[in-house]
Amino acid sequence: MSVLKIEDLHVSVETEQGTKQILRGVDLAVGEGETHAIMGPNGSGKSTLAYAIAGHPKYHVEGGSVTLDGEEMLDKSVDERARAGLFLAMQYPVEIPGVSVSNFLRTAKTAIDGQAPAIRGWIKDLDSSMTALRMDKSFRERNVNEGFSGGEKKRNEILQLELLKPKFAVLDETDSGLDVDALKIVSEGVNRAKENTGLGILLITHYNRILRYVKPDFVHVFVAGKVAEQGGPELAVRLENEGYDRFLQGANVG
Amino acid sequence: MALASPSLVPVQTRSERPSSTDVSDFPAVTGREFEWKFAPLDRIRHLTEGALDGGPVAFQYSESAGTSVEWVDRATAVVGVAGTPEDRASANAWGAVEKVLTITVSSEEAEELLVRREHFDRSPRAAHVVIEALPNSSGTVILEHRGDAELSENVEIVVGEGAQLTVVTVQEWADSAVHLSSHFATVGRDANLRHVIVSLGGGVVRVNPSIHLAGQGSSTDAFGLYFADAGQYLEQRPYIDHQAANTRSRVNYKGALQGAKAHTVWVGDVLIGPHADGTDSYEQNRNLVLSDGTRADSIPNLEIETGNIVGAGHASSTGRFDDEQLFYLQSRGISEEEARRLVVRGFLAEIITQIGSPALEERLTAAVEAELVEAEVVRAAAAAPTLDGGAA
Ligand SMILES: Nc1ncnc2c1ncn2[C@@H]1O[C@H](COP(=O)(O)OP(=O)(O)O)[C@@H](O)[C@H]1O
Ligand SMILES: [Mg+2]
Numbered sequence: 021m022s023v024l025k026i027e028d029l030h031v032s033v034e035t036e037q038g039t040k041q042i043l044r045g046v047d048l049a050v051g052e053g054e055t056h057a058i059m060g061p062n063g064s065g066k067s068t069l070a071y072a073i074a075g076h077p078k079y080h081v082e083g084g085s086v087t088l089d090g091e092e093m094l095d096k097s098v099d100e101r102a103r104a105g106l107f108l109a110m111q112y113p114v115e116i117p118g119v120s121v122s123n124f125l126r127t128a129k130t131a132i133d134g135q136a137p138a139i140r141g142w143i144k145d146l147d148s149s150m151t152a153l154r155m156d157k158s159f160r161e162r163n164v165n166e167g168f169s170g171g172e173k174k175r176n177e178i179l180q181l182e183l184l185k186p187k188f189a190v191l192d193e194t195d196s197g198l199d200v201d202a203l204k205i206v207s208e209g210v211n212r213a214k215e216n217t218g219l220g221i222l223l224i225t226h227y228n229r230i231l232r233y234v235k236p237d238f239v240h241v242f243v244a245g246k247v248a249e250q251g252g253p254e255l256a257v258r259l260e261n262e263g264y265d266r267f268l269q270g271a272n273v274g
Numbered sequence: 275m276a277l278a279s280p281s282l283v284p285v286q287t288r289s290e291r292p293s294s295t296d297v298s299d300f301p302a303v304t305g306r307e308f309e310w311k312f313a314p315l316d317r318i319r320h321l322t323e324g325a326l327d328g329g330p331v332a333f334q335y336s337e338s339a340g341t342s343v344e345w346v347d348r349a350t351a352v353v354g355v356a357g358t359p360e361d362r363a364s365a366n367a368w369g370a371v372e373k374v375l376t377i378t379v380s381s382e383e384a385e386e387l388l389v390r391r392e393h394f395d396r397s398p399r400a401a402h403v404v405i406e407a408l409p410n411s412s413g414t415v416i417l418e419h420r421g422d423a424e425l426s427e428n429v430e431i432v433v434g435e436g437a438q439l440t441v442v443t444v445q446e447w448a449d450s451a452v453h454l455s456s457h458f459a460t461v462g463r464d465a466n467l468r469h470v471i472v473s474l475g476g477g478v479v480r481v482n483p484s485i486h487l488a489g490q491g492s493s494t495d496a497f498g499l500y501f502a503d504a505g506q507y508l509e510q511r512p513y514i515d516h517q518a519a520n521t522r523s524r525v526n527y528k529g530a531l532q533g534a535k536a537h538t539v540w541v542g543d544v545l546i547g548p549h550a551d552g553t554d555s556y557e558q559n560r561n562l563v564l565s566d567g568t569r570a571d572s573i574p575n576l577e578i579e580t581g582n583i584v585g586a587g588h589a590s591s592t593g594r595f596d597d598e599q600l601f602y603l604q605s606r607g608i609s610e611e612e613a614r615r616l617v618v619r620g621f622l623a624e625i626i627t628q629i630g631s632p633a634l635e636e637r638l639t640a641a642v643e644a645e646l647v648e649a650e651v652v653r654a655a656a657a658a659p660t661l662d663g664g665a666a
Contacts, residue, residue, distance in 0.1 A: 074605050077597065102607035114602040118620025127616065128606035163620070180606060 022052040022089055022105075024188040024220060029084035031065075031072045031245075039080075042068045044245040046084070048222070050188060053214065055221040057231055057256060060242030061264045066224045067111055069242075070192040073222075074108040075101050088187065103132055105187030109177040109194050116164040121176065122146070124164045125183060132184050149182045153209050170197040178209035181219075189213070190222040195230035207233030228260040243267045287577055288513060288545045293358040297369050300362035309361050312539045312571055314507055317478050321426040321454055322363045326400035328370035336388040340381025341413060343389065345373045353404060356430035357458025357484055364456040367400035367426040377405045377415055379439060384413030386631055394423035396450075401427035405441060409434035409462070414631055417443045420475075423451040431459035433467045435489060440468040440630055446641065447476030449505075455481045463489030463518075470629055471527075473500040473508045474641055480509040480539075487514070487521035487550075496525045498540070498559075499625040499638075501645045502568070504533025504652065511541040514557070516550035525557035528625050530618055531568035532649040539571045546578045546586060554584040561592040562621050564614075565653055611654075615646045 031043035042065045050056050060066055072079045073086055075098040086093045093101050116124065125146065130136045137145075150157065153175045165173050174194050181189055191210065195203055207230060213219045223234060231239075231253065239255040240247045241264070248267050249255070294300065303322045305315050315322075328348075335343050351374035359365035377387065405415050411434065433439045447453060453476055461467045473479045485494050500508045514523040529538045540559040561570040574588040595617060603613035619642065626638050 074601075076601055097610070098601060098604035099607050099609050099613075102605055108605050110602070110605075114596075114598045116599055116602065116617065116620060118623040119616050124603075124606075124616070127612065128603075128608055131607035131609065131612070184606065 022187050022218075022220065024050045024106075024222075025085075025087045026073070027085050027087075029069070029072065029086065030082040031068055032080050032082050033068070033078060034080070041082075042245050043072065046246055048240065048247065050220045050222055052187070052220050053218045054238070055214070055223055055234060055236045057236035057239045058222060058224045058242050059226070059239060059256065059259055061268065062226070064242045065245040066242055067192055068245075070108055070111075070190045070222075070224060073190055074098060074106065099131065102186070107181055107184060107186035107189040109174075109181060109189060109191040111192040111196070113165050113173040113177055115166045117166055119164050120161055121164055122160040125180065128180065128184060145183060149179055149209075152212065153179055154205055155179065171199070171202040174198060174206055175202070175209075178206050178213075182209060182213050185213070185217050186219065188220045188222070190224065192224045193226060195225055195227065203230060204233060210234050228256050231256050241267055288515070288543050289547070291360055293360045294365055295354065295359055295368045297362060297365040300365055303362055309511070312537070313480065313509060314478060317507075318363065318452055318454060320398045321424065321452065322366060324398055326366060326370040326398050326426060328367075328372045328400040330373040330375075331391070331399065331401070332393045333375075334390045336386070338385035338387040340379065340384030340411070341387040341415075342378045342380070343387070344376055346376045348372050348374055348402075351376065351404065353402065353430065355432050356460040357486065359428065359456060360484070361456070363426045363454045364428055367402065367428055370400035371402040375401070375403045377403065379405075379407040379411045379413035379415065379437075382410060382412055384411060386414045386416065388416045388418065390418045390420070392420040394421060394425055396422055396424055398424040399426070401425060403427065403429045404432070405429065405439075406432040407434055407437040407439035407465075410436040412438040414440040414442070416631065416634060417441070419443070419445050419447055419453065421451070422448045423453055425452070426454045427456070429455060429457045431457060431467065431469075433459065433461045433465045433492075435462040435465055437462065437465045439466070440470070442470040442472065442629060442631065442634065443481060444634075444638070445473040445476050445479045445481070447479065449475070449477055451476040452478045453480070454478075457481065457483035459483065459485040459494070460488050461485065461492040461494060464491040465489060466492070467494045468630065469494060469496045470625075471498040471500075471510055472638060473498075473510070474645060476506065476508070478507045482509075482511040482513070484513040484515065485523070486517055487523065488517050490518045491520045492518060493522040494524075495628070496523065497625050497628050498527030498529075499622055500527075500529040500538055501622070501642065502529065502531045502536035502538045503645070503648065505535050507537045509539040511539075511543070512557070513543040514545070514555065516544070516546045516553045516555060519550060520552040521550060522553070523555045523557070526625065526628075527559045528622055529559075529561045529570065530564055530622065531561060531570055532564040533652050534567040536568040538569075540590075541571075541573045541575065542588065542590075543575045544577070544586065544588070546576075546580060546583060548579045550580055551582040552584055553580070553586065556585065556587045558589040560590075560621075562618060563592060563594050564618065564649055565656065611650055615650065618646055619643070
């Protein structure tokens with residue numbers, strides 16, 4: 021049983037006004053095949069948690085640990101973490117001019133596996149994932165995320181998730197900006213990855229909507245840089261009805 | 275009282291820049307002239323001030339259907355159709371040349387012509403090339419440069435009515451080579467010139483194309499790709515002269531710089547003349563800085579002398595790696611080294627894929643790859659901690 025464990029994580033970021041504390045002691049454990057929803061108001065630090073796990077250089081870890089099956093991730097470089105089995109579907113995927121989707125995917129797959137994928141099987145996997153995500157074949161020759169719509173960028177993130185087969189994925193607001201059809205397509209992709217590989221998921225979202233399609237086992241309410249409350253799927257329903265106000269009382273947001 | 279501030283009036287418009295085929299019409303170069311402002315004068319002085327050997331130098335070329343290549347005596351060659359020297363090195367070469375290398379594209383579907391020039395040596399030389407595309411012809415001429423050289427040259431390009439000509443000049447000189455090249459092009463009615471400069475190797479390489487859109491409806495696509503390593507000086511000053519009505523130009527130059535004292539210069543002049551109604555022009559230059567200690571000068575300049583144009587724009591930028599791009603690639607397991615290579619390769623691919631010659635595109639992709647591998651070695655060495663505290 022694989023497990024991703026986040027313990028007492030403190031993270032800050034440098035701003036023009038000086039060092040700003042964002043994460044203030046996050047504790048979370050995600051087991052293999054589990055889906056944990058992280059819900060919270062804007063600015064509560066959800067993306068910071070995602071970036072800190074992935075190792076973005078802007079976010080400074082002040083304390084705590086992130087381990088994958090007991091191995092410390094925080095000492096590793098960004099690419100080493102990915103090769104260890106972590107994946108981040110970004111809230112705002114970056115455009116890479118001049119690098120085609122197919123070249124990018126093959127390069128990433130080769131890096132993750134430590135060897136180039138066999139051509140035949142690779143093309144087949146790529147084709148079937150793209151078809152399932154309703155991505156036209158022409159996307160293979162387009163530059164990564166360049167000129168993609170918001171929905172296309174999110175699908176491209178899930179395409180990578182399916183092909184790179186990580187142990188744990190953080191999905192940062194993959195649902196935001198998607199219409200219902202796109203939301204279903206993306207959710208199906210996430211569920212396929214889960215079924216096929218026993219993926220553990222940290223599903224960051226602002227809304228309850230996606231949780232109808234990707235069923236969470238646990239829900240954590242994130243406020244002011246830490247988990248304020250946790251429960252089962254029923255907590256998400258309650259949040260939808262009541263909003264975050266209850267948690268924001270007295271909380272130092274932002 | 276006059277309202278116009280004197281600072282709004284250009285000191286000298288591009289159309290009024292002095293030109294002459296006689297070197298004595300240009301005063302000795304001091305380095306204060308705008309056209310010599312950035313260049314390392316001590317490395318080029320023998321080409322601007324000294325005597326040049328204008329004899330023919332052996333070269334190789336491909337036998338390509340629909341094209342011809344020959345040496346023509348200076349006395350009988352038709353020169354000066356496409357332009358007149360605007361600087362002293364160019365005029366110096368103009369006067370010294372004994373034979374003119376004449377390349378003609380005569381067929382509607384001419385085969386790609388490759389001219390390889392690699393037998394220059396360290397003696398200061400002058401050369402003159404005339405490339406002519408006959409009316410309604412279509413073809414590609416590639417000039418490749420290797421080995422050592424101390425060369426000042428003029429390249430004239432005459433694109434006849436309705437012709438489609440691609441001229442590519444590739445500089446892969448040895449590190450010690452000095453190459454000052456002025457290209458003059460005149461593009462006829464409804465004709466198109468695709469002009470590509472690729473400068474990868476050489477100590478001092480300056481290729482300045484002046485492209486005159488002389489015929490109505492003529493157009494040019496001018497591209498440049500350069501990669502400057504430590505100590506290299508690479509300069510290019512594209513000048514697009516919109517003379518006739520309904521002319522169109524697109525200028526796109528991209529460069530990468532890596533290593534101490536890698537220096538690139540791009541000066542892009544666009545002149546939309548008084549009769550160039552309906553002109554559509556855009557020029558841009560982008561530089562990617564891969565290490566400390568480099569210098570990229572990038573100066574776009576647009577002069578408009580008619581009010582009735584379709585569009586005229588310019589863009590110039592010089593920047594480092596986008597950290598977010600690197601993070602994105604690394605978060606997919608790709609090492610930093612490979613991520614950097616992917617980004618630079620992608621940045622320069624935009625130009626390479628425009629050349630239109632599959633074989634050359636493939637070869638240049640490999641050449642850029644080799645530059646990147648070399649750059650990575652330099653970068654890694656610079657980043658490695660030194661035991662003695664890194665005394666320079
Ligand atoms: N790179 C950064 N520079 C400055 N402030 C940042 C940066 N990243 C995040 N923040 C700040 O940290 C807080 C948490 O941001 P974020 O993690 O993006 O929240 P969420 O994803 O929950 O909306 C916000 O106040 C935000 O402005
Ligand atoms: Mg966020």
